[in-house]
Amino acid sequence: MGRIRILSDNVANKIAAGEVVERPASVIKELLENSLDAGAFDIRIDAENAGRRLLRIQDDGCGMLRDDALLAFERHATSKLSDVKDLLAISTLGFRGEALPSIASVSRLLLETRSTEEQTGAAVEIAGGKLLRCDEIARPVGTAISVRDLFFNVPARKKFLRSDQTELAHIGSLVTHYSLGHPNKRFELYHEGRELLAVTPVSTLRDRAFQVFGSEIMQDLVELAPRRFELRLPPPYVPPGARTHEPPPEPDVAEFVLEGLVSGPHVQKQNRNSVYLFVNGRLIRDKMLQHALQAAYYNLMPAGCYPFALLFLNCDPAEVDVNVHPSKTEVRFRHGSAIHDFVRDAVRDVLMESRPVSSIPLPPSPPIRKASPEAREQRAVELPFSEFSARMEAIALDEPETDATRDVAPTHETEERAPEIFVPSVQPPVTIANHAPAPATPSAKIRRVPDTHGALDHMAPDWDRVETYAALPDLRPLGQLHDSFIVAAARDGLWIIDQHVAHERVLFEQILRQRAAGAVEIQQLLMPLVLQLTPAQNFEYARIADELNAHGLDTEPFGQRTIAIKAAPAGVGTADIEKIVTEILDIAESELRSASLDEIRRNVSATIACRAAIKVNMRLEPKKIEWLLRALAACEYPMTCPHGRPIALRYSTKDILKSFHRI
Ligand code: ADP
Numbered sequence: 001m002g003r004i005r006i007l008s009d010n011v012a013n014k015i016a017a018g019e020v021v022e023r024p025a026s027v028i029k030e031l032l033e034n035s036l037d038a039g040a041f042d043i044r045i046d047a048e049n050a051g052r053r054l055l056r057i058q059d060d061g062c063g064m065l066r067d068d069a070l071l072a073f074e075r076h077a078t079s080k081l082s083d084v085k086d087l088l089a090i091s092t093l094g095f096r097g098e099a100l101p102s103i104a105s106v107s108r109l110l111l112e113t114r115s116t117e118e119q120t121g122a123a124v125e126i127a128g129g130k131l132l133r134c135d136e137i138a139r140p141v142g143t144a145i146s147v148r149d150l151f152f153n154v155p156a157r158k159k160f161l162r163s164d165q166t167e168l169a170h171i172g173s174l175v176t177h178y179s180l181g182h183p184n185k186r187f188e189l190y191h192e193g194r195e196l197l198a199v200t201p202v203s204t205l206r207d208r209a210f211q212v213f214g215s216e217i218m219q220d221l222v223e224l225a226p227r228r229f230e231l232r233l234p235p236p237y238v239p240p241g242a243r244t245h246e247p248p249p250e251p252d253v254a255e256f257v258l259e260g261l262v263s264g265p266h267v268q269k270q271n272r273n274s275v276y277l278f279v280n281g282r283l284i285r286d287k288m289l290q291h292a293l294q295a296a297y298y299n300l301m302p303a304g305c306y307p308f309a310l311l312f313l314n315c316d317p318a319e320v321d322v323n324v325h326p327s328k329t330e331v332r333f334r335h336g337s338a339i340h341d342f343v344r345d346a347v348r349d350v351l352m353e354s355r356p357v358s359s360i361p362l363p364p365s366p367p368i369r370k371a372s373p374e375a376r377e378q379r380a381v382e383l384p385f386s387e388f389s390a391r392m393e394a395i396a397l398d399e400p401e402t403d404a405t406r407d408v409a410p411t412h413e414t415e416e417r418a419p420e421i422f423v424p425s426v427q428p429p430v431t432i433a434n435h436a437p438a439p440a441t442p443s444a445k446i447r448r449v450p451d452t453h454g455a456l457d458h459m460a461p462d463w464d465r466v467e468t469y470a471a472l473p474d475l476r477p478l479g480q481l482h483d484s485f486i487v488a489a490a491r492d493g494l495w496i497i498d499q500h501v502a503h504e505r506v507l508f509e510q511i512l513r514q515r516a517a518g519a520v521e522i523q524q525l526l527m528p529l530v531l532q533l534t535p536a537q538n539f540e541y542a543r544i545a546d547e548l549n550a551h552g553l554d555t556e557p558f559g560q561r562t563i564a565i566k567a568a569p570a571g572v573g574t575a576d577i578e579k580i581v582t583e584i585l586d587i588a589e590s591e592l593r594s595a596s597l598d599e600i601r602r603n604v605s606a607t608i609a610c611r612a613a614i615k616v617n618m619r620l621e622p623k624k625i626e627w628l629l630r631a632l633a634a635c636e637y638p639m640t641c642p643h644g645r646p647i648a649l650r651y652s653t654k655d656i657l658k659s660f661h662r663i
C-alpha cells in the first residue's frame, strides 16, 4: 500500500509538472512568485544555457524555517492557505503548493534558506523527486534555489523546448514584466554572467517603465493615473421568514483601482503580445480585460490592430477567482461586466485627455545596438516591449555582433512604420518621410552650422514638450496639397491634415451627439428608395433596424427581403444612401456578430460620417478650410478618424531644426 502511495505521489508531481513547468521560464515564474510572496525586495536570477543547465534565484525574503524546508517539497504543502475559506480570497501569488515538488521532480534542485526566526538555515537537495540530502547550514536570511538540468529525466519534454534564444527571451520577458509590476524592488537577470536586466528600486511605475524601456518609447505612452471604481454589491439575501425589523444592512462596496501605461492610437501592433495585464500583482491573460482594452480603442484604431498596454488592476481578492488553471495565468471575475466597462472607460478617458499626436515619421534613426554608449545606458533592458522576444531570437547569443545580426534586429515600432500618404492621382505614392532630409546620425560627420546662419531666437525653446493636439485651435492654414491635404502652420511646427478623415471625425462626433440627444437632422426623401436584401443582410436588418432609424435612416420592411428607405440623415447625398445601408448591414454581418449595442451604434455613425464627409481630390475654399480646422479643434478626439486612420501629421519644430542641423 505504501509503495502505491509513494509511486502515485511521484507520478502526480510529474503530472503537475506537466502543467506547471512547461519551459525554463515557467520555473522562473513559479520561483519568482515565491520570492515575491516571501516579501523579497532584492531578487537576482542567473541562467546558464538558456536555463537548461542552470536556473538560480536568490532573494532576501522571509526564508523558510528548517522544518519547513523539507515539507515545502511535499505535494500540496503551502504556507499560504489553511482552509477552504481562504480559497475565496487569495492574496498571495502562490497557493496550490505544487510548484516546488513539481520542479524538483523534473530537475536537480538545491534549496538553501534561512528564516528570519532562526540562527541557522537548511540545505535540501533533491534530484528527479528523490531526496539526496537535508543539512543544517550557515547562510544569510533569505532563499536561494538552484535548478539544474531541467527535464534531465523527461527527455520527451526536452524535445519541446525551442531554441536557446527563444527560451531565454521568454525568461527575459517574464522577469521584465514582473519588474514592471513591482517598481519598488530590485531585479537582476544574468545569462552566463552577462547582464540582461538590472533595475534598482524606484517609487513610480513611470520611473520603472523608463528604466526598462528608455525615453524613446515613453514618448508614445500615456499614463493612466490610479482611477477608482466602487461597485455597490447587493445586500446578502435574507429569506422572508428570517427578516427582522432592523434596517437592512448597508450594501457592501467592492473597490477596484486601475493604473498603468497605454500607447496612443498611433502605436498599432499586429498582435496582443504587447498587452500586459496584472490583476493584484499577478501577470495574467484574460479575454474579458483584453476586450475592454480593445473597446477603449474602438473607432480610434483600425480593426485588427492592438495597442501597447501595461495595466494593473487591484481589487479585493474576493472579487477575483485565481484558481482557474494550475499555471494561475487565468482568472475569473465575480462582476466581470462592470469591470469590463470600468476598464474600457478609464482607458478611453485617458486617451481623450492626452490626445497624443502622430508626428511625421523621419527616416529611422540607427538601431539601438549601434547607438552611443550613453544612449544605450538609458535602458536597463536593451529590448523593448515584447519585441524583447523577437529581438532576442534575432540576436545570436554567443556570437560577436556582426553587421548581419544587427540588421535583423527589428528596430522600434515607430521607426519601422512610415505611414504612407497616398494621393490617388499622383504617381508614385508619396511618402512624406522620403522628402524629409536625413537627420543627423551619431556616426555621420556633421559640420557645425556657422553662427552666421542665425539662431531662431524668436522661438520659444519649448519644442521638447510632449506632443499633443494643444496647438490645433491656433492653426494657420497655408493651403491645400493635391486638393486633398490641408497644410497649416502652428507654433509647434508644420501640420498636414487629411481633409476627408478630418471631416469624417467632425461628422462622426456630431452624429453621435445628435443620436444621444435623439435629435438627428434628417431629410425626407421625395421617393422612398427600395432596397433588395440578401438573406444575411435581411437577418442583420432585423437586428439593427432600430439603430438605423435612430440615426435618421428611416426604413421599413417592404415585402419579402425588401426594405423602403423613407428618410436619411441630412447632408448625405441620395446616391450614397443605399450604399450606407448596405455597408452597415454587411459590416454588421461580418465584423459585428458579437458586438455590443454601443459598438453597433458607433459603427452606424461612422459609416454615415464616412459617406457624408468631404472627399479627397476636392478643392476647398479658404473659408471652408478654416471652418474645417475650427470644427476639428472642437472635436473631443481629433486624432484619428472613426476607422482609426490618423487625421493629422506634424513635422515638429524640433524635427525641422534637427533636419536643418540647427540643433
Ligand atoms: P505555493 O507557492 O503555492 O505555496 P510552492 O510549492 O511554490 O507552493 O512553495 C511551497 C512553500 O514553500 C510556500 O508556501 C512557502 O511557504 C515556501 N517557499 C517557497 N519559496 C520560498 C521563498 N523563496 N521564500 C520563502 N518561502 C518559500
Ligand code: MG
Pocket: 030, 033, 034, 093, 094, 095, 097, 099, 100
Ligand atoms: Mg509558489
